[in-house]
Amino acid sequence: MRLDARKAVKTLRDRNVLPDQCRAALLVGSAARGWSNRRSDLDIYLVSAEPWAGPDTVDVRVSLDPDVVRQHTFHADGCDWDLAYWLDTQVDQMVAKVSWAEYDRVRADSNDVLLPREEAFLGRIATCVPLLGEDWVARRRAEIDGSAFRSVLVARSLGAAGRAIEDGLGQLEDGDLHSSMISARLAFGHTVDALLEERGEYDSYAYKWRPRRFQAANPAALTFDEYWDVETMRDFDRDDPKKWINNILTLCQDLALKVEV
Incomplete structure (x- = not known):
């Protein structure tokens, strides 16, 4: 499955699920890597400056401030679109967690640094397909590459x-x-x-x-x-x-x- 970036952004805008202050829209997961199939969902991270206040969202917990990420799913073009709304400040906090200044081998061994959802976010930055915010992605990739992640x-x-x-x-x-x-x-x-x-x-x-x-x-x-x-x-x-x-x-x-x- 290949996703046309312009068409995808238009779909998000037409459905009023794209934040006004969206700094990056990222296709992640199997679709971003060319591993998806006709039954696969589209996973998209939306990063903005302000919390998303759209309807029909589910809050999932993260160990950040604020401590929730909002999720929304809709069906279009024959598949489910799974959206996760992150704040840019939450990304700052995740990157800070894996800085060399914070690195502690014992703590890392005990799996006490990132929640799975946070780890997945940082890991997927390396393989995401930017729908919006290429400069944002380039900056974050450099930060993560230079960290202790x-x-x-x-x-x-x-x-x-x-x-x-x-x-x-x-x-x-x-x-x-x-x-x-x-x-x-x-x-x-x-x-x-x-x-x-x-x-x-x-x-x-x-x-x-x-x-x-x-x-x-x-x-x-x-x-x-x-x-x-x-x-x-x-x-x-x-x-x-x-x-x-x-x-x-x-x-x-x-x-x-x-x-x-």
Whole structure:
């Protein structure tokens, strides 16, 4: 699916859902990356100076001031348009959260820096398609590129992988093979996310796009075929689950050593 920027802006204006002081309108998500299909929604971020006061909105919480982002959905041109209204000052706050001055490895490891919605916003700036506000996007991309955002996400994923590895080993020692398998799969997912984030492929909470993100990142430490074999449990033997679990946990430990925070 390809979206015509002028037509999209006209649609937003005709429906009176484009803020008067809109500083940027960004197509994000799968449609921005050319990964969407005929059933996909259009995800659009609208950034303005003043809070949106339009009708039929749903408030979702963020850890910012103000602490809500308003959302609105409508159907046009055969698909749903999902709009999220952000304030420019909220973007300032998110960028400030990941500044080098604020960077703390321990806090990043504990996943206590950004909410998923905030992380997704900053990560999608790199791959968005500006419908309005190209200069705004260029400025924000430069700010994020120069921040500790990548390191925050890599540290978060490695921390989650490490905890899952420890869980898997403990469960394996205790004979709890079912739980240990789940922990091994979690450890592998977080480790792969760290590999991708190191190379600037963010949006890890969108699990369904991990294969696409992997192909885009093309990390040197792991081939796509190797990744896909584990993701699909190709070598798993029901008669010897311990072998698969040990192999995956060892692989995660080896890969983690190759990732720079």
